[in-house]
Amino acid sequence: MKSKFSLIQLNTGTNPEESCSVLKDQILQASDSGAEFISTPETTNIMELRNNELFKNITLEDDDEYLEQIKEVTKKRNIWLLLGSWVVLNQNGKVSNRSLLIDNTGVIRYRYNKIHLFDVDLPSGERYRESKAYESGKEAIVGATPFGNIGFSICYDLRFPYLYRDLAQSGADIIFVPSAFTFETGKVHWHNLLCARAIETGSYIVAPAQYGKHENGRETYGHSLVINPWGEIIAQKEEGVGFINFDINLDEVKQARIKIPSIHKDSKYSITSEES
Numbered sequence: 001m002k003s004k005f006s007l008i009q010l011n012t013g014t015n016p017e018e019s020c021s022v023l024k025d026q027i028l029q030a031s032d033s034g035a036e037f038i039s040t041p042e043t044t045n046i047m048e049l050r051n052n053e054l055f056k057n058i059t060l061e062d063d064d065e066y067l068e069q070i071k072e073v074t075k076k077r078n079i080w081l082l083l084g085s086w087v088v089l090n091q092n093g094k095v096s097n098r099s100l101l102i103d104n105t106g107v108i109r110y111r112y113n114k115i116h117l118f119d120v121d122l123p124s125g126e127r128y129r130e131s132k133a134y135e136s137g138k139e140a141i142v143g144a145t146p147f148g149n150i151g152f153s154i155c156y157d158l159r160f161p162y163l164y165r166d167l168a169q170s171g172a173d174i175i176f177v178p179s180a181f182t183f184e185t186g187k188v189h190w191h192n193l194l195c196a197r198a199i200e201t202g203s204y205i206v207a208p209a210q211y212g213k214h215e216n217g218r219e220t221y222g223h224s225l226v227i228n229p230w231g232e233i234i235a236q237k238e239e240g241v242g243f244i245n246f247d248i249n250l251d252e253v254k255q256a257r258i259k260i261p262s263i264h265k266d267s268k269y270s271i272t273s274e275e276s
Helices: 016-032 051-057 065-077 155-159 161-169 183-201 250-259
Strands: 002-009 037-039 080-089 095-102 108-113 119-121 127-129 140-145 148-151 174-176 204-207 211-213 219-221 224-227 233-237 242-249
Touching: 002 016, 002 204, 002 224, 002 233, 016 037, 016 065, 016 242, 065 080, 065 095, 095 140, 108 140, 140 161, 148 161, 155 183, 161 174, 161 183, 183 204, 183 219, 183 224, 224 242, 233 242, 242 250
Parallel strands: 002 037, 037 080, 148 174, 174 204
Antiparallel strands: 002 242, 080 095, 095 108, 119 127, 140 148, 204 224, 211 219, 224 233
16 A cells, blocks of 8 residues: 655744744645645744743644644645644643644644653754753654554654654554754764664654754754665655655565564553544
């Protein structure tokens, strides 16, 4: 069974209104090209390192006018959309880095909050402390869709292989890794880690990424990738803002897992398949 997929690579700034406008344009173009399931990178709505400015520009999920606009687009275009992550305010005053899977009626079917937060000092002098503002997710998600079972992860999660094994063991055929990978680490680790996760799990890995110099001064690696269950790169967008289309054959997942039955039976993460 083959389905038409698309991923979008972005260069998100600090203004959610501008981010929404760019995103809508890319979704419409991808939809016009025949895509039925579209995915976007981490922090699709805002890339802001200054916490005081971040809190000024985000809202509770239910109050987010830009999210409502995107949901309307999915309904009008009859497409499924995975917002790789949408930064939202929580009732407790903390922030969630949240994947949202929206179906073709504009309904959010699944929510996943990033489990592993990025707290690091890089040799380049870049310093990141997600835990200062963000709240860690507590539960991994595998969601059923007409396109296959979807496993959720976000960026830094990529460095924790047991999460991906658990997702595959719980039935994920396609695992998404929406990211805003730093250029410094991306150039040495990005391709290798993604290919390893595909091989280890016998899953498709779909990794829409942020790219280039951002308004906040950060530089991300780009190179959005799609990798088949055998660890082969089948689609890539190295640079720039835009989208790429690709097909997924779920029979390849079955065959890879028969040939290399390496998925561990033990489980470290709490997995749910319940819809939001």
